[in-house]
Structure formats: structure tokens, C-alpha cells
Amino acid sequence: MKLTINGNVKNIDVDPEMPLLWALRDLIGIKGPKFGCGIGACGACTVLIDGEPQRSCSVTVGSVNGAITTIEGVSSGEKLHVVQQAWIDEQVPQCGYCQSGQILAAIALLNENPKPNDDQISEAMTNLCRCGTYPRIRSAIHRAAEKMGA
């Protein structure tokens, strides 16, 4: 099976029913998407497929048609994505486990809506964080929006 991940084409021998998350983590060795729930309820496994945020634990690898972007694919070389930099500037992560998914959800939001208001952020950002980094995530999205608009 052929997958396009972060711009690279990967060929893997896999049961098409395997969730994309486990194909990425255990077969391909991409560890950015995290296992949290397995039922699409927490968003720790979020990846972008053709720019759309998808919960990779609930997408079978056989059903993937588009280009996959994981957290490993959002920076250009040493230079962080503006959303990643905003995350550092606002000191968002605590344990950090959900943050790959949060950052990808935020990138998808900002691509769709470069200047989201608080309600739009609340509506788009449905991923769970048990450390309670929500206030700083919100600040970081506003900061990134400002930087991207500048």
C-alpha cells in the first residue's frame, strides 16, 4: 500500500483495516500522532489529510486517499511553523502529550480562518487536554494569527 506522508511516498505491507494511527506509529515509525482513546474522542492522534484534521485512530489505513501531514511535517527544516513558535512563546505545553494534535488542529483552523475569534476557536479546537492548557492554547492561536497576518 502506498501512503504519502509529509511529502514522502511510503510503501507498506499492511492489513487495510489497521487504523492509520498504528500504521504510522508501529509500522512506519512516525511517533508524533499519539494514542489516547482509540475511538476518535480525544484528538491526540490528529493528522491532516489534504489539510483536513482527521483522528487517525478512527481512519483505516486502506481508506486514506490524500496526502498525510503529521507534526513531523509542519516545520521547514530547522525553522518551526509559526503555530509551533507561538506555542513556545506562550509556553503552552505541560505534559505535551496532546500538543501534536492540538497544533495540527490549530494549523487547520488558521488555514481555513486566518483571524478566528474566541467562539470560533472553541468550536474548532475540540481536542482533549488533561493538563488544562486551554487558556494558553487560545492565546497562542491569537498570537499565531497575528504573526500570519503580519
Place this chain on the structure above:
Amino acid sequence: MGKILRRTFLIGSAAIVGGVAFGYYKYIKPYDNPLEGELAEGEATFNPYVKITSDNQITIIAPRAEMGQGISTTLAALVAEELDVDFKKITVEHGPASFAYHNSGMLEDGTPFPHYERGIVSNMMRGAMGVVSKFTGIQVTGGSSSTKDAYIKMRQAGCAARETLKLAAANQLGVDVGSLKTDNGFVISGVTRIAYGELAMDAAKLDPPAEIKLKPKSEWKILGKPQKRTDMLAKVTGAPIFGIDVDLPDMVYGTIRMNPYLGGKMLSFDASKAEKMPGVIKIVDMGGPENEAFGGGIGVIATNTWAAFKAAEAVDIKWDKSDYPAATKDINAVLAKALKGGAGDSLRNDGDAETAFADAPRPNVVEAEYYVPYLAHACMEPMNATAWLKGGKLEVWAPNQAPTIIRADCAYEAGVEEEDTKVHTTFLGGGFGRRAEVDFCRFATRLAKHADEKPVKVTWTREEDTRHDTYRPVAMAKFKARLDKNGTLAAFDARIASPSIIASFMGRTFPSLSPAGPDKTIIEGVFDQPYTIANYRVSAIKAQLSVPVGFWRAVGNSFNGFFNESFMDEIAVKAKIDPVDFRLGLMKDHPTAIGVVKKAAAMANWGAETIEGRGKGIAFTLSFGAWVAEVVEVSVIDGEVKIENVWCAVDVGEALDPSIIKAQVMSGIIFGLSSAMGQEITFDDGSVEQGNFDDYDAMRMGQCPNIHVEILQDAEYMGGVGEVGTPPSIPALANAIYAATGKRIRTMPLSKEIDFVA
């Protein structure tokens, strides 16, 4: 359990005074430096906290679990401040499991005395606990104790290393050491600057000076100021830093499925279907020794995690039942009976509460009963560990809070020596007390015995994690108060019934020891609060329930904060006194408490005219040495409650990093509010009903209020920060709902009686 741990725990639990007397000589002898065996070429070490290479790479060991609380940054800052190096250029490592990294701060705070009680007896006990911790060498992260424990010893480590580097420079230059200074990684002699790296190898051969002097606070460049956390880059780039990300050559993957009737055995199993599934290598009977508390189950070894999950489900298993009541209502009946039963352990008994209530006029007595359910930890990263048993040596990689306990436990499980066992502590995707347990490491080790000398990474499903937790215990409480004229609180009597966390933890972790004596976790958050009441009794009643219970963020304070501060609110209402003024009146002996209550009230504009449909509630809890007052504001929209604002004032004494402290307190508040809004673990037919985030959820972004945190530094002693935001958040919310709706809710979660905006 290993021999050393068993023996030293006996000193800890049974013979504290003897331990001090016998142990003094041994106590002053330091542990060996665990870094000495692990140095790379060209690397030198000065003490267990510092490594310097000849090309100037400076590594600081922060030997506490980084589970989000920012501890690796703050501990490194303690060393870096004294060592005098550029904080941006250092590397921080967790380091090996070692007795040298024992946590005496936590055991000191485990003594059954209020934080502010510094009398001779309680100080002797605290001191004794510190000695015991060094003997037992428990390297543990918990009890919001890491900075308290490290505050002096890690600055001393940095200082000793700096002074030794100066000695080496003095020898090299032939000058008096007193003439030397340091500056950001260099020793300075006049115009000569020598980088630490150039001195490191020579300095490591020298003994540090006998007397070292820590910098005065006025000279601090790093401490007390917000630092950029050292783990940010890894965490925004998805670096493989967690236990679940461990990847080793030839590694296989596994999972477990244990008896849903907690602690029950497995009667039989049929793996014939599962064994034929693609990717499955082996199905293993996970039953342990007879006295093991975890019960029976199966484990799967496979070529990937998904195959292991599917195969585990496909095994046909007959389970034996467990011995606790099968349904939550029957569990609650046990609690109710305990509450009505014996006297319990009264860790506070001032005046004569019995008599004060006996002759109290009926209308002057306020009474209320409260209840909280079991709660799961629900760490974002499900339980997991990787174990590799090869040639009589064991290595374990795990996101864990207690590496030396795990080392002893897994060595015993594998039948190898502790000296041949290595525990690598990865970053933790949440901990909250759950990862102070040994089960996930013991199970990984047990599977490793069947993995043909290959490393096996064992990951639990979310359902397994939720249904085999060591739960925050259920608790039931009865509170009584006597009010005299002018609203004077003349007497206060609280009885709290709950299963003992200490007994449950010891039973599964050290089954050969019996934990005697009172369990202060049952009443912490009530008996140790800074209220002065003439007749004041608080009693803990141990309820006999074998559902495993454990340390959940803020431990007993997580429910006792709710009980105590809801009741304070109820008394204030009955006395017709403003809830802030009512508390201030009882806190006269404790200016630190008054400070935070006044500050939180001012931040919240308490007393201003209330907006229609809104209400504010206040609560205060002293826990882990931090004095915390919180005001919650809610609005009611079409009958649904929305949490609008939280204002929090926290006094931690010395604030080492204000940014990290604010983040932690905010985190604790959201953790508490999440539980209050809708979390409960219930039992039916002997097993846990909830399994995943669809039926055991937490607060989401859209529900998160504005949170305002201010730090005060007036307290006499340093407090912790990791857990302290949680206890007052829960009653402050319940009190705010009362203010907004007139509805007094005495049972958690609040969602059983009121709806929240989704």
C-alpha cells in the same frame, strides 16, 4: 519485593525513633554518585546532579518525573543558579534510578500534622521522616514536594561544583582561590577567563571545599524569574519522548487484559482463536503469585499494538468475581455504615465538641452530609511500559513517578538482582499520581519473560486503563456546626468515611507490610485547615472496601476541600454572614490565609453588585504547604450553568518560577472543575461501568473559563504547586452555583443535579 526495600520500610513504618538513633552515622554518609558509572569519554561529574564535558557541554540531572508540571526546568534552575551557567545552554536529563535521588520532602509532609504546626513533636517527626526517606532511598515524584525537597540540596550541588571548579583553576593558575570569581560558565582571574569545560577533568579529582556558601537571594539571576521551559521544543515538534514512543531494535508489542472484577482471579481461558490472528506471537497467562492484588488476566505479544489489542479481545475468558459489593449503591451502603459506626481517628480534637453539641439548642445546629464518587486519573497517555529481559539483566523504560520502587519490584518479578536492573524514566503523558504505581511495569516485565529475550512494549487500551485504575476513593462525610449568638462558630464536628489509600497502596505494592495507624489522607483538607474554633473535632473512619484506591491529584484534599468549604459556606448562610467575612473571622491566627482570601476576593471584585443570572462562590484550602483561595463565577443560561471566571490567589512562600507556578495552578483548577462537572466511576455487576472519554470526559476548550492567578510570597515555608489548585476549585464552583441558583449540591459530580453548557 527486594530485600533492601522491605527492611528499610520497616524502619520507616514501625521503628522511626530507633531508625534515627541507629541510623545517624549511616545517614551522614552520602550515597555513591550514580553518574560515575555512566560517564562518556571526556565527561566529568562532581555530584549526582552535574556533568561537564571538556568541550563545555553542561548537563544537569533533574531526577523527578516530568509529567507536565515543569519540574525539570525548575530543578535545573536551582543547580544552574549556583553553578553560574547560561540557562539556555544547559542540557537537562532525568538521570538513572538511584537512591541518591531520594525524596525526603514528600515523606516529611506525610506526617500527620498540619503544615503550620511547627512544634517540637511535629518537627521531630518531620526530621525523622527525612532520615527515613534517605534510608529507603525512595526516588518518587508526588505530594507536590519536588521543589521543597530540592530547594537546598540542588543549590548546594551547583554551589559545590562551582567552588570545586574554582579550586581547580586556583591550582592551575597558582593563585589564591579567594581571588577567583565565576561568570556564566567561566572562572575569572583578573583578565583570564577559563571555561568550566577546561577545568572539569581536574576538578572532578578534587574534594569540594568543606564549607560552601549559597548565593544570597538578591544575587539570583535565574530563580524567581519566569524561565523558558527546557522541554518546549521537543513537545511542539512531536519528538518521541514518551514511554509509548520507545522504539528498540527487534522490539515486539504487547497488551494486557486483566479481570474486570478487580483483583479477581482468572478461572480459565481459551486463546485458540486469538492465537491464529495475524501478527499474534503469543498469548500469556498473567496470573502472578497467590498474594498479588492485581488478579488474573491474559497478555498478548504481537508484531504491532493493533494486532495485540484485537487478539486480547478475542480471547475467551472465564473470570472469578471480586470481593467488594457489586454495585455502587451497595458500596455506598458500606460507607454509610462506617460513617455511623465507631469513633475513628480524630487527628484534631480541640476543646470538647461532644459536650458543645450535647447542650446545643436545636435551631443553632447546622448539619449536612456529602458524598464523592470514585474517580479515574485518565492520563492522556495510557499506561504503558517497555521491558527487556536478556541474559539475566533487565531494562525497563517507563513513564513513571517512582523509579527506585519500580526497579526493586521489576527485579523481583524477573528474578534478577537489583544491580542488574535499569529503569529509564521517560517523559510522562500525565501522571496525577497514577504513575506512582508499579502495575504497568510489573506486567511489562512479566510479558518480557515470555518474549524470547526481545524487548516488549506493552500498551494498555484506554478501556483497560479506565477500568483498572487505582481510583480516587469514594468518600462520605457528615458535618455538624453549632452557631452561637452573632454567628459565632462555637463547635465543629466532622466525620469522614473513606477507604484508606495508604492501606490499598501498601497492600498491592508491599504486601508483606501492614500499614497500621491513622491514614491522614482520609481527613487532610479538613483537620489541618487554619481555622480556629473552640470545640473542633475531625475524625477519619476507614471503610473496608477492596476496590483499589490510590493517589489522585491532591489526594484527600481533592474531596475534603469540597466537603469542608461547602460546609463553611452553609454555616455562613445560616449565620447570615458574608462567606468571605465568615472565613476571615475564623482565620485570625493565620495572616497568610487571610492574605490569600482577601486577595482573591479583591481580584473577583467580591461584594460588587451581582449581575442577574450570575453568582460567585469562594473557597480556601491549605494543601501541600500552599495557601490557596479561589473565587468561581458562573452564569445560568436557559437553565444551564457556564463557568465564566476563576480568580485564584496562591501563597507558596518562595516562588521559584512564576510562569510555571501559574500554569500549574491553572492546570489544577481545570482538573478539579473537570471532576466536578461530570466525572464519576461507578460499578455495576462488580465491574467499572465507564471505559473511555465518551463516558468519562473532562473539560473541553469551549467550557474553559477565564482563569486569573496571582502569586503571593508571604508564607513562612515553601509550598508545593502541582496539586494545590485543585481542592478549592470544586467547592468554589458548588458555592457559586448556590449563589446563582439557590441550589445546594452536596454530591459529586454536580452534573447529576444540574446541566452544564456543552
